Amino acid sequence: MSGELWISILVGALALAAPLVIAGIGEGFVERAGRLNLGIEGMMILGAFAGVYAASIAGPWAGLAAGAVVGVVLGAGVNALVYALRANEIVVGVAVTMLGLGLSTYLFQLWVPAGTTNVSVDTLGRVDLGPLSDLPVAGPVLFAQSPVVYAAAVLLVLMWALARLTRFGLQVRAVGSDPISAALRGVRPRAVGERALLLGGTLAGLAGATIAVGSIGAFTPGMTAGRGYIVLAIVIMGRMTPIGIALGALLFGFLQSFSLLAQSTAIQLPSEVYATLPYLVTLIVLVLTSRAALRRHAARLRTA
Amino acid sequence: MNRARVRSLALTAIVVVVVAAIAMALILVAGADPLVGLRGLVEGVSSSPYRVGELLVGAVPVAIVALTLVPALRAGVFSVGAEGQVVVGAIAATAATFGMRGALGDAAPAPAYWLVGAVAGALGGALFALLPAWLAARWGVNVILSTLLLNYVASGSLGWTLRTWLASPENTATPQSDALPAAAALPDLLPGTRAHVGVLLVVVAVVVFELWRRSRHATRVRVFAERPALARRLGATRTRTVLTTMLVSGAGAGVVGWMQVAGVNDRLLGSVSGGVGFSGLAVALLGGLLPVGIAAAAVFFSALAVGAVGMQSATGTVPSSIADVIKGVLLLGVAVVAATRPGLVAPAHAAAAPPPDDGALGADETAGALAASGEPVIAEEARA
Numbered sequence: 001m002s003g004e005l006w007i008s009i010l011v012g013a014l015a016l017a018a019p020l021v022i023a024g025i026g027e028g029f030v031e032r033a034g035r036l037n038l039g040i041e042g043m044m045i046l047g048a049f050a051g052v053y054a055a056s057i058a059g060p061w062a063g064l065a066a067g068a069v070v071g072v073v074l075g076a077g078v079n080a081l082v083y084a085l086r087a088n089e090i091v092v093g094v095a096v097t098m099l100g101l102g103l104s105t106y107l108f109q110l111w112v113p114a115g116t117t118n119v120s121v122d123t124l125g126r127v128d129l130g131p132l133s134d135l136p137v138a139g140p141v142l143f144a145q146s147p148v149v150y151a152a153a154v155l156l157v158l159m160w161a162l163a164r165l166t167r168f169g170l171q172v173r174a175v176g177s178d179p180i181s182a183a184l185r186g187v188r189p190r191a192v193g194e195r196a197l198l199l200g201g202t203l204a205g206l207a208g209a210t211i212a213v214g215s216i217g218a219f220t221p222g223m224t225a226g227r228g229y230i231v232l233a234i235v236i237m238g239r240m241t242p243i244g245i246a247l248g249a250l251l252f253g254f255l256q257s258f259s260l261l262a263q264s265t266a267i268q269l270p271s272e273v274y275a276t277l278p279y280l281v282t283l284i285v286l287v288l289t290s291r292a293a294l295r296r297h298a299a300r301l302r303t304a
Numbered sequence: 305m306n307r308a309r310v311r312s313l314a315l316t317a318i319v320v321v322v323v324a325a326i327a328m329a330l331i332l333v334a335g336a337d338p339l340v341g342l343r344g345l346v347e348g349v350s351s352s353p354y355r356v357g358e359l360l361v362g363a364v365p366v367a368i369v370a371l372t373l374v375p376a377l378r379a380g381v382f383s384v385g386a387e388g389q390v391v392v393g394a395i396a397a398t399a400a401t402f403g404m405r406g407a408l409g410d411a412a413p414a415p416a417y418w419l420v421g422a423v424a425g426a427l428g429g430a431l432f433a434l435l436p437a438w439l440a441a442r443w444g445v446n447v448i449l450s451t452l453l454l455n456y457v458a459s460g461s462l463g464w465t466l467r468t469w470l471a472s473p474e475n476t477a478t479p480q481s482d483a484l485p486a487a488a489a490l491p492d493l494l495p496g497t498r499a500h501v502g503v504l505l506v507v508v509a510v511v512v513f514e515l516w517r518r519s520r521h522a523t524r525v526r527v528f529a530e531r532p533a534l535a536r537r538l539g540a541t542r543t544r545t546v547l548t549t550m551l552v553s554g555a556g557a558g559v560v561g562w563m564q565v566a567g568v569n570d571r572l573l574g575s576v577s578g579g580v581g582f583s584g585l586a587v588a589l590l591g592g593l594l595p596v597g598i599a600a601a602a603v604f605f606s607a608l609a610v611g612a613v614g615m616q617s618a619t620g621t622v623p624s625s626i627a628d629v630i631k632g633v634l635l636l637g638v639a640v641v642a643a644t645r646p647g648l649v650a651p652a653h654a655a656a657a658p659p660p661d662d663g664a665l666g667a668d669e670t671a672g673a674l675a676a677s678g679e680p681v682i683a684e685e686a687r688a
Contacts, residue, residue: 038448042632081636081639081640085640085643086643087636087639087640087642087643088639088642088643090382091589091635091638091642092636094384094585094586094589095586095632095633095635095636095638095639096632096636097632098586098628098631098632098635099632099633099635100632101628102626102627102628102629102632103629103632105625105628106330106623106625106626106628109623109625110334110623226452226456229448229449229453232448233446233449233453236446236449270464270467270468272461272463272464272467273460273464275460275463276456276457276460276461279453279456280453282453283449283450283453283457286450286453287439287443287445287450290443290444290446291443293444294444
């Protein structure tokens with residue numbers, strides 16, 4: 001394979017990883033707080049729809065904002081169902097995904113009836129970081145990306161700081177590891193859990209808008225294609241740490257980019273192998289991480 | 305009637321009203337008259353025998369997937385892999401049917417075809433369910449995620465299968481297999497419709513389910529979901545519970561795969577699963593994990609899907625995807641109602657991750673030893 005192809009694959013990998021990083025660090029907070037958001041897929045697809053709709057009116061940045069707003073609203077809804085009405089978090093998550101996929105399709109079909117041409121919106125374009133982007137390999141891969149890639153990197157640092165350096169981050173970890181002792185020390189587990197999910201929801205909606213507005217510039221029903229669940233997998237793989245999640249997202253982004261571009265090359269494999277490769281490798285890594293987690297756990301029990 | 309029951313009924317009423325209101329709002333947003341939409345919905349389901357047949361065609365596979373998922377859900381094993389298991393079952397059943405034609409020529413009797421197809425489908429689905437079950441039991445791999453990822457693997461295999469070893473030699477617009485031998489097709493139930501005798505399988509599934517519900521295994525599963533530590537001492541190890549319940553759901557989904565091929569399409573298509581797996585999960589929850597509820601919920605889901613097509617043609621503006629929105633809202637409502645009836649849905653953490661005292665230390669063996677020693681306290685717990 002030629003060097004140029006590898007560069008295109010790496011450029012694509014970062015672009016495909018960005019939404020996963022954004023939603024993943026949000027879900028990292030949710031799971032650190034001892035909760036689980038199975039509705040990420042639904043939040044992402046509704047965020048994607050809202051993103052394209054808003055972008056068609058007021059430009060791509062409004063699209064991103066709309067995605068985040070949809071995410072926070074859905075997060076608040078899930079909080080109300082789970083805490084006020086005591087609904088099962090897993091069933092609610094499955095329902096939010098069903099609802100998100102259905103509602104985004106419904107609204108899209110109202111907006112763009114079948115048989116008419118799809119609405120396309122402006123994407124954010126690429127940011128060219130001057131002379132840096134002329135560097136070989138690193139230039140195109142790192143310094144001439146879509147702004148959402150840089151936004152994901154900035155968010156990663158911010159969220160790392162939020163988790164490590166702030167009172168909220170400490171409370172999230174305290175509630176997640178031992179809600180009862182946290183409550184005894186004056187932390188309100190419910191409030192912390194609610195805030196974590198609001199943050200996770202916001203980032204999930206934003207991630208969906210990122211997919212639609214960041215590079216594609218159009219909505220199609222079901223366009224998130226299971227990425228919401230991939231997010232859940234990479235959060236487990238990354239052991240809920242921002243760096244781990246980012247590495248997991250990069251791995252999946254790379255495999256997806258590879259499967260999209262490598263089909264056109266000399267390696268003769270059935271196209272289905274390329275299409276399933278990202279999911280298969282994610283599963284293998286998930287197995288390895290689960291196994292390692294179990295081993296660590298066993299070792300701790302032995303020394304205890 | 306106690307207060308909890310009243311609260312539960314009141315919430316159910318509120319949920320029904322909210323769902324109806326949302327449906328109406330969606331129709332209004334589309335700029336249509338809700339009454340016209342409603343009439344379209346009803347006519348879409350009932351206006352001709354063919355439409356009634358479609359109702360059954362949609363409801364039967366979903367009901368079977370849902371019924372066979374119940375043991376897993378009761379145990380807190382939250383599998384979303386029925387979709388992929390349907391696909392693998394369908395591939396296995398198709399391959400077995402063609403294999404039998406190859407071996408026996410065209411002389412093979414229909415019941416033999418059905419038996420071979422059903423068994424191959426069940427085996428395919430069950431084997432494909434065993435992998436995530438084993439991963440969960442051995443290394444605590446999250447079942448939701450592993451089954452979900454395997455769905456993509458199944459769909460990739462189906463695409464490859466339809467392009468290569470089971471591809472039809474005819475030049476077709478969409479990839480598909482050859483038509484099955486005529487003898488392998490399931491007979492129609494109602495003439496002039498696509499409804500087939502597979503509906504009898506729902507009856508079989510309900511009977512088996514009722515027998516299971518009275519069995520020791522069902523009790524162990526219930527105890528496992530509520531008190532894993534106690535269940536281990538009763539012989540329901542995590543490994544055994546996860547493997548058996550997933551095996552049942554996999555076999556059920558696999559049979560559905562065969563049924564879709566032999567009963568509905570008469571050939572293997574890329575769309576063979578058609579969302580049956582996810583609908584089955586929703587219907588199992590919606591039906592309260594009980595046969596009557598599941599049957600009703602499956603018919604209701606199917607009526608929504610079939611009726612929404614009628615609504616689309618009656619109003620001209622309401623997209624038929626309104627059915628999916630209503631299903632989602634309904635499932636949210638069920639989650640709320642279920643909260644007032646404890647024990648309806650098992651706490652999913654029971655089997656999703658290894659409990660703190662389980663794991664590589666061989667807790668299963670420890671549990672066996674404890675059971676053998678027969679601590680008196682535990683015997684009392686078991687009786688209570």
